Amino acid sequence: xxxxxxxxxxxxxxxxxxxxxxxxxxxxxxxxxxxxxxxxxxxxxxxxxxxxxxxxxxxxxxxxxxxxxxxxxxxxxxxxxxxxxxxxxxxxxxxxxxxxxxxxxxxxxxxxxxxxxxxxxxxxxxxxxxxxxxxxxxxxxxxxxxxxxxxxxxxxxxxxxxxxxxxxxxxxxxxxxxxx
Amino acid sequence: xxxxxxxxxxxxxxxxxxxxxxxxxxxxxxxxxxxxxxxxxxxxxxxxxxxxxxxxxxxxxxxxxxxxxxxxxxxxxxxxxxxxxxxxxxxxxxxxxxxxxxxxxxxxxxxxxxxxxxxxxxxxxxxxxxxxxxxxxxxxxxxxxxxxxxxxxxxxxxxxxxxxxxxxxxxxxxxxxxxxxxxxxxxxxxxxxxxxxxxxxxxxxxxxxxxxxxxxxxxxxxxxxxxxxxxxxxxxxxxxxxxxxxxxxx
Numbered sequence: 001x002x003x004x005x006x007x008x009x010x011x012x013x014x015x016x017x018x019x020x021x022x023x024x025x026x027x028x029x030x031x032x033x034x035x036x037x038x039x040x041x042x043x044x045x046x047x048x049x050x051x052x053x054x055x056x057x058x059x060x061x062x063x064x065x066x067x068x069x070x071x072x073x074x075x076x077x078x079x080x081x082x083x084x085x086x087x088x089x090x091x092x093x094x095x096x097x098x099x100x101x102x103x104x105x106x107x108x109x110x111x112x113x114x115x116x117x118x119x120x121x122x123x124x125x126x127x128x129x130x131x132x133x134x135x136x137x138x139x140x141x142x143x144x145x146x147x148x149x150x151x152x153x154x155x156x157x158x159x160x161x162x163x164x165x166x167x168x169x170x171x172x173x174x175x176x177x178x179x180x
Numbered sequence: 181x182x183x184x185x186x187x188x189x190x191x192x193x194x195x196x197x198x199x200x201x202x203x204x205x206x207x208x209x210x211x212x213x214x215x216x217x218x219x220x221x222x223x224x225x226x227x228x229x230x231x232x233x234x235x236x237x238x239x240x241x242x243x244x245x246x247x248x249x250x251x252x253x254x255x256x257x258x259x260x261x262x263x264x265x266x267x268x269x270x271x272x273x274x275x276x277x278x279x280x281x282x283x284x285x286x287x288x289x290x291x292x293x294x295x296x297x298x299x300x301x302x303x304x305x306x307x308x309x310x311x312x313x314x315x316x317x318x319x320x321x322x323x324x325x326x327x328x329x330x331x332x333x334x335x336x337x338x339x340x341x342x343x344x345x346x347x348x349x350x351x352x353x354x355x356x357x358x359x360x361x362x363x364x365x366x367x368x369x370x371x372x373x374x375x376x377x378x379x380x381x382x383x384x385x386x387x388x389x390x391x392x393x394x395x396x397x398x399x400x401x402x403x404x405x406x407x408x409x410x411x412x413x414x415x416x417x418x419x420x421x422x423x424x425x426x427x428x429x430x
Contacts, residue, residue, distance in 0.1 A: 013293070017371075018402035018415045025396050031292040032402075068406040 005059050008046055011039060014060075020068035022077060036078040041087060045102035050146035052079065054096045091148075099148060103141075108153035113162065113180060115140055122180045127173045128154070222254055238275070241319030248325065279318065279326035282310055287337070287350035295399030296351030297418035300324075300339065303348050320346075343367055347418055353398050358391045363400075363416060370420040371404065371413040 004010060013019045013035050023029040043049065043060055052058055054075050062069030070078075079098045082088035086104050091097040103111065112131070116122060119136050126134070132150060137143045142150070154176060157163045164177040236243045251258055258273070286306045290298055304323050311318060327348060330337040338349045343364035349355075355363070361381055366372045377388040392414050395401040404413040 016415070016417070016420070017406060017413070018404040021403055021405045023402055025399065028295075028396070028399050028402060034292075067408070068404075 005043070006047070008043055011035070014039070014063055015066055017066050017068050020063070020066075020070055020074070022071075022074045033078060033081045037081050037085075037087070040078060040082065040100070041102050044100040048144060050100055050149060051091075052098045052100060054079070054098065099146070101149065105149070105152045105156055108145075108149060109156045111141055112153055112157065115142055116178050116180050121178055123178065125175055125177045127175050129173050131176065219254065223256065226250065226254060226256065239316050241317045241322055245319060245321040248321070275316070276322070276326045276329055279307070279322060280330050282307055283323065283326055283337075283348075284330065284350075286310065287348065291350065294417040295401075296349065296353065297400055298348050298350070299418060300346040300348055323348075342419075345419070353400070358387070359395060362391055362395065363419060366414070366416045367419045371415040373411050373413055375411065 019032060019035065023032050040052075040060060044052075054072060061075060076095055079088055079090075080095070082100070083090060083098070087101050089099045089101065091099055101108075115131075115137065116124075121136070126136075128147065128150060131137055131142055132145055132147060133143070154163055154165055158165050162178070162180055164179065166175050166177065230237065230247070233243070233247075237247050238244075248258070283303065286303060287296070287298060290306070300320055300323060304318065304320050307318055307323065324339060324346075327337050327339055336350060336352060340347050340349055340355060340360075342360050345367060347363070362372060362377060365377065365380055372392075374385055374388050374392065377383055377392070378385055381388075392401065395414070395416075396403065400418060401414045401416055404415055407413060
């Protein structure tokens, strides 16, 4: 029996109750954490989830079929494991908001560069919102991406001298000048 | 024989003994020769049989297992070496060699989940999934034979019986009687609680907790505190079937 969340196929361990309890024995816990890390990344990548709020409902945090859910400690442990590998970032000191990086910031930066080259935008100017939601990015991974992550990737590129970020005409958007 | 006195009597007694012995040896030799001959006939017939039913032996697991039984009765081990008549005729050594390698792979792949103890039935299912492309069917008997051949690799792989089920062990953990009883109890639901262990096995709670702790440490059990009744459940992946899809993915 393969359980599904929308079009996402859940792994078998998701139906095995003890995986919802943080394991006391170190080796077993490490294996458990590994499985959960993969599941969270996989799910977020395919469902385009960028932000997980620890205390809110999240489809992976509970399994009604077997009546189990992860407690906050387990949630924080699994997400912290992702953070320590650079695959997530806590947005607050209290560890309640977690940014999921199924691509690392560096990888997102490379994707942006690829997008720029593919579309001949080497010397162009775009707004951040255009990159996220404009026609050009449609069908690419950039489309609909999280603004915080996009800004991080752009800042990295700015640091390398590949883009210049400047305040746009409207107060809530910034412009990007590519110089790839 | 009536004993006669004197040297002559002793000598004739010795001669008679020699004659008896000679006769006895002759009879024994005759018997052995006859048996050897019978065995040789039987073997050559077994070979003829094998040659004739080569395809059945290869493709039909029931037939194969019966053939193995027959071989064992005549003292022929088709798996003894990969060279020689049997291997060449049947390619049967390669078949079990391949199974052995695949069994090792499956045991390694599922070890993170089950701690190195897997249900034989499940191992077979995984093996079949893995061998989907091969036409030859694989039975539990074949698995057992392949595993018995793995023993030459050291005391890693062993088949143990727990209750009605057979489990394949791929880690050198020693399971004692207490462990076995808990595993047997867990077969009903896939898990046990301390209460259940106390009740069914008439143990003190100290003993139950000690043994369960050992099984946790060995990676054979996992705890589950999520049930409504708030009672901790100890799950045993080696007796549940959950690992099937886990193993298949990796």
